[in-house]
Amino acid sequence: MLKGKHKNYQNLYTYMVKPSHPQLHQLEDEDFIGFWEEDGMGILFFHCQKEQLIDNLSKKYEFKIYDKQVIPYREWNENRFPKPIKVGKLTIAPVWVEGNWDLVFDPSVVFGEGQHPTTAMMLELGWELYTKFEKPEKVLDIGCGSGILTLFWAKLGANVTAIDLNPLCVKVTQHNLELNGLRNQAELKQGDILNLLPIEADLVLGNLYRLLLLKLFENEHFWKAKYYLLSGFSLDMEKELLEKISTLPLKILIRRTSQNWVCWLVKKLS
Ligand SMILES: C[S@@+](CC[C@H](N)C(=O)[O-])C[C@H]1O[C@@H](n2cnc3c(N)ncnc32)[C@H](O)[C@@H]1O
Structure with missing residues (x-):
């Protein structure tokens, strides 16, 4: 999710880890976007490179890093970059798009x-x-x-x-x-x-x-x-x-x- 100085998404820095650990959902780092957990493994998402932090976490929570990637946010979700949409009388827009919207959202x-x-x-x-x-x-x-x-x-x-x-x-x-x-x-x-x-x-x-x-x-x-x-x-x-x-x-x-x-x-x- 967007927080602090981060007002939109540019590149996603992902770290695939295994086994997963519940504490990884609670990371307080300002560049942390979120932790996607599925079937005992998980992917940590950041706004920038976090090698040192990941290294420390892997020792603390005893996980291995299986994959690292840098993905432009525009290519995430099969290139479906979020844009404002209109449904009936309601307008819904990503939170970073300026305007007078009925609903705003952070697609994460x-x-x-x-x-x-x-x-x-x-x-x-x-x-x-x-x-x-x-x-x-x-x-x-x-x-x-x-x-x-x-x-x-x-x-x-x-x-x-x-x-x-x-x-x-x-x-x-x-x-x-x-x-x-x-x-x-x-x-x-x-x-x-x-x-x-x-x-x-x-x-x-x-x-x-x-x-x-x-x-x-x-x-x-x-x-x-x-x-x-x-x-x-x-x-x-x-x-x-x-x-x-x-x-x-x-x-x-x-x-x-x-x-x-x-x-x-x-x-x-x-
Ligand atoms: C295709 S997405 C739909 C997201 C949103 N509702 C939309 O229409 O754009 C399907 C969602 O279902 C969730 N999901 C998959 N299996 C589920 C289950 N057994 N119980 C609850 N949620 C599940 C996934 O994590 C995913 O977020």
Whole structure:
């Protein structure tokens, strides 16, 4: 995340370490961006080179360094450099872009910089749900990433439960809620959604991957809400996902595609 003298991102200095250590999330260094932890290993992100610090930490926390890289921020997230976007009447911009925006956010190094077709469709169809169908009061954001969807729904007045497996995503989402004065409209949880259901909501957001969607679809606790916005799957995966829900009392109200990606707005029939 951006803090102190750092107002935007230029180059990312990454250090892949193994095994991971919980204290690495708490580093106080002014050039520290965050720690991405997954499957027992992790990546430390900095704004500049940190050889000495990494060396000291590796002795203290007994990890090995497996890889070091310098990556221009413009190339991070498959070159999807964050830019201001407009969704319905709301404008959302990276925190470093000057302007009079409804929402600002620090995209950091997690997914949810707003440029991916799936995120864009989740936002667009969210606006269509809000303006044409219903204004949900409780929203569950599964896999909140940067928190961009959580911010959007909190701004529209909903109470949001935002969950992510990746602790860095939860930190970034909290930071972004605070940036917009929306912290008290969201509850944040770190963990695997499969261990956290059921969670009460009128609308469930799931921009996830195929295997997780398939697991969720067969979980009765997942199907407790009235509306679902689902994406993260491509056209060739759609048939399998459709078959999985074919016997459930559901109606796809809107199906949208963009660059081979699909997004559904689903209503549960009672
Ligand atoms: C494609 S990103 C979506 C980010 C953001 N919601 C958006 O639409 O741009 C998916 C997110 O789901 C999270 N995730 C993956 N598996 C998960 C699980 N089992 N439980 C909770 N979150 C999970 C990932 O860490 C990632 O941040």
